[in-house]
Amino acid sequence: MKFLYAAYILTWVVHIGYLLSLGQRVKRLREEFEEKK
């Protein structure tokens, strides 16, 4: 069972990590737009 749970949990660690990285990039881009103004 530990391999099954590890596979499901790690899948979501990767996806949530990617979502967080997208959020960071959106934030950085907004700051760059603000600087341009």
Next chain:
Amino acid sequence: MKNKTTIFAVLTLALLSWGLYQGLEVAPTESTMGDVQRIFYYHFGSAMTAFACFFANFIASLVYLARRDGKSDAVAAASAEVGVVFCTTVLIQGMLWAKPVWGIWWTWDARLTTTLVMWLIYISYLVLRRFSTSGQAPLMAAVLAVFGFVDVPLVYVSNRIFRTQHPQPVIGGGEGSGLDPSMWPPVLWNWLAFTCFALLLIALRYQLERARQRLDEQTVEGAAAR
């Protein structure tokens, strides 16, 4: 637009929850492997989604080569990145299934090796996009994407044309392959859920890429005006 995205995100979350329930609770326990076989429900859905993302990247790259427009370049960037995310999870799930079933984390059989090569091709595609300082980066990336896509169908057919340690194909694998009918609903629900999730991620990443392109255009126009 924002409302539609929110509705789609809620629907996707519901589908993912339903898929998780199907994979862990509804699917029957496989007789020889036991519960660890349930990894397959995530593995198959993630793999098919990764293939679809790389196919989208291939088409968008061809369109970019024909038209040289920002939209197709943004679709190509978004689909490649999301494809790499799904391919990463496929490799992780596969290794976590292989250890208890085969007794090893990895073997260099045709399916696993071509999948790793595919992952490396698209990692190099993203590295090229990220670190190239040339204005030709989207063009070079599009060319790499078109040639790199050759490996994708090879991954798909690798366990049909080579003798592999990887299990036989689920779809169109011939005699002795395939799934028990009771296992299909969890497979299809998870496939649908991951496809919707990938579409959502591609839409978000596409918007980010388009905003980045607008910012770059403003920077160039600003420099030209000075």
